[in-house]
Structures are given as C-alpha cells and as structure tokens.
Amino acid sequence: MNKIETKFQEVFILEPKVYIDHRGKFMESYNKNSLEQLGIQVDFVQDNQSVSNPAGVLRGLHYQLNPKAQTKLVRVSSGIIFDVIVDICTNSPTFGQWLGVILSEYNNRQILVPKGFAHGFCTLAPNTTVCYKVDQYYHPVYDRGILWDDPDIGIDWPITTPILSDKDSKHPLLRYADLNFSIKEPD
Numbered sequence: 001m002n003k004i005e006t007k008f009q010e011v012f013i014l015e016p017k018v019y020i021d022h023r024g025k026f027m028e029s030y031n032k033n034s035l036e037q038l039g040i041q042v043d044f045v046q047d048n049q050s051v052s053n054p055a056g057v058l059r060g061l062h063y064q065l066n067p068k069a070q071t072k073l074v075r076v077s078s079g080i081i082f083d084v085i086v087d088i089c090t091n092s093p094t095f096g097q098w099l100g101v102i103l104s105e106y107n108n109r110q111i112l113v114p115k116g117f118a119h120g121f122c123t124l125a126p127n128t129t130v131c132y133k134v135d136q137y138y139h140p141v142y143d144r145g146i147l148w149d150d151p152d153i154g155i156d157w158p159i160t161t162p163i164l165s166d167k168d169s170k171h172p173l174l175r176y177a178d179l180n181f182s183i184k185e186p187d
C-alpha cells in the first residue's frame with residue numbers, strides 16, 4: 001500500500017498493490033494492518049456503497065456533526081469520480097480550503113478523509129460505484145450539507161449542471177460561511 005501526502009496534514013491518497021494477470025486484477029482493497037503500518041489507525045464500523053447510473057451525478061457536500069463526525073475511506077470499484085473534500089474545521093489553519101482528486105477503477109486510488117472535512121463527488125462515467133468505510137454509524141440527525149457550488153469555497157468541479165438529490169439541491173442546509181464546526185468535541 002502506497003501512501004501519498006496531500007496539502008492537508010491528515011488526508012492521504014492510498015494506492016493498494018494491484019495484481020494483474022490474464023484474468024483481470026486483484027487487490028486487498030482494505031487491510032487494517034497495512035494501514036496501521038502507514039500510521040493510519042481507524043476502527044471502521046460501517047461499509048457504504050452508492051451506485052450512480054448516469055455520469056454527472058453529484059453527491060455532497062456532506063458531513064456529520066460532532067460527536068458523530070465520520071472518518072471515511074473512499075474508493076471506486078467501477079467508473080470514475082472527481083472526489084472533493086473541504087476543511088470545515090473553523091480552528092484549522094487550512095479552514096475553507098478544498099482538494100479534488102480523481103478516483104477510479106483504473107487508478108485504484110483511495111482517499112482517507114478525516115473528521116472535520118465535508119465530502120462529495122461527481123461521477124465522470126456511467127454506472128459508477130463508490131465504496132467507502134466510515135468509523136461512525138449513520139446518524140441522520142447529525143447529517144449536514146454544504147452547497148456543492150458555495151461561492152465562498154469555489155470548488156472547480158469538472159461538470160456544470162449536476163444531477164442532484166432533492167436534499168443536495170435544497171442546500172444550503174448550512175452556508176459554509178455559517179460553519180462553527182471545530183475538530184474538538186463541543187464543550
């Protein structure tokens with residue numbers, strides 16, 4: 001497993017070893033010990049999978065509030081996404097900054113998204129399946145969203161008119177500018 005650092009201190013791109021032969025490919029898409037050897041200690045409790053049939057679907061930007069904030073390990077089992085994270089920790093030196101990476105069945109890349117980041121992606125191919133582990137269970141009461149095209153964040157999405165859920169088109173549940181999310185537990 002190869003670990004690539006990013007501009008965010010605790011955000012890493014991971015590249016599992018891929019074994020290719022005449023039948024296709026094999027990889028250990030998750031290995032707790034391999035991650036621990038890279039200094040990544042996360043106890044995941046839930047696996048999620050979303051399938052987006054058309055290209056141009058955009059899901060996000062989502063996060064759960066403390067104390068149910070989630071660390072996520074995101075990968076693509078089929079198709080291609082432009083994956084985006086936004087630092088929403090108001091006490092972080094990189095507060096408000098965003099990062100976009102291509103994850104696909106071709107580059108086999110994964111991204112580790114720590115608590116304190118909003119997460120979203122848009123699909124760049126039809127029939128794209130995104131698989132991701134989280135270390136906190138889903139708590140809809142703690143689920144929050146930021147507008148995908150919030151001008152205060154200014155994400156350079158590769159698509160202009162995405163296919164959105166009702167929820168994601170009704171944002172802002174919260175304008176990024178109104179965030180008071182801090183990485184520490186609320187007092």
Ligand SMILES: Cc1cn([C@H]2C[C@H](O)[C@@H](COP(=O)(O)OP(=O)(O)O[C@H]3O[C@H](C)C(=O)[C@H](O)[C@H]3O)O2)c(=O)[nH]c1=O
Pocket residue numbers: 048050059060062063119120121137138165167
């Ligand atoms: C996230 C989640 C959702 N659900 C139910 C709730 C809804 O009835 C249905 C679809 O949920 P939603 O529209 O929130 O799914 P996405 O838009 O793909 O949301 C995800 O998209 C972005 C990219 C994320 O990073 C989050 O993990 C997650 O919010 O699944 C569950 O039962 N458990 C869950 O963990």
